[in-house]
Amino acid sequence: MKFCNQCATPLAYGVPPxxxxxxxxxxxCLVVHYENPRIITCTLPIWQQQILLCKRAxxxxxxxxxxxxxxxxxxxTVAEGALRETWEEARSRPTIRQLLAIVDLPQYHQVHMFYLADMPNADCAPTSESSEVALFHPHEIPWDHLAFRTVRAALEHYVEHRDKGPGLPLLETRITPR
Ligand SMILES: [Zn+2]
Incomplete structure (x- = not known):
């Protein structure tokens, strides 16, 4: 951020009054330009014991x-965003079952939220964002080829608790730089 988006004056950086x-x-013009964490909203879609994963394109x-x-x-809403992204990335239209995980990444200025969601059928397809979309049984999850530590945390939590139902506990955790 270099210029004020109200009056185009070069910005200062420091503690405002x-x-x-x-x-x-x-x-x-004395406007303060706040920077706040961003929310990344995700689903963990399930179809008959299988988990929908996307290979990043x-x-x-x-x-x-x-x-x-x-x-x-x-x-x-956070849930609407998760469902929108699920359609954009995987061409699946699941329904939300419950909030599964909140992962804080304070050093990255992000909060990642994961909803457990039930797919109405096995329909899914690659998109411009996903070169491949597939269903995995828990023992088939490609643990060594996961894109993000947040995703790993959500998947591990689901796999650990999925048979203890009916409701799964909410995972609240944080991820810090290695
Ligand atoms: Zn200004």
């Missing part, structure tokens, strides 16, 4: 497997 954190702010982590998900958009 009456604040306690350094932030970008405008020395001309885009960077980062091109060619590795992930759960469908992405950045939440303005104007939608």
């Amino acid at each position: 009456d604040d306690n954190m350094p932030r970008f702010h405008c020395p001309a 885009i960077e980062p982590q091109l060619g590795l497997w992930t759960l469908p998900g992405g950045f939440m958009e303005n104007g939608e």
Whole structure:
């Protein structure tokens, strides 16, 4: 961020008056430009004991497997965002069963949320974001080829608790840089 989006003055970086954190702010119109964590919203879609995974067709982590998900958009709920991303990345329309995991990544300024979701059928297909989309039984999960540690955490939690139902406990965890 270099310029004020209100008046185009070059921004200053420092603690604004009456604040306690350094932030970008405008020395001309005094607007403070807050930067807050972003929410990444995902599903863990299930069809007959199998988990839907997507092989990434885009960077980062091109060619590795992930759960469908992405950045939440303005104007939608977290769950709606997860379902939208699931359609965009895997052409599946599951229904939300429950919130499964909240993973904080404070150093990356992100929060990842995973919903357990039930697929109405096995329909799914590759997209511009996923070169391959497939269903995996828990013992078939490609653990050595997963794209993200958040996805690993959600999958491990699901596999560990899936038979203890009916409801699964909510995983609340954080991931820090290695
Ligand atoms: Zn300004």
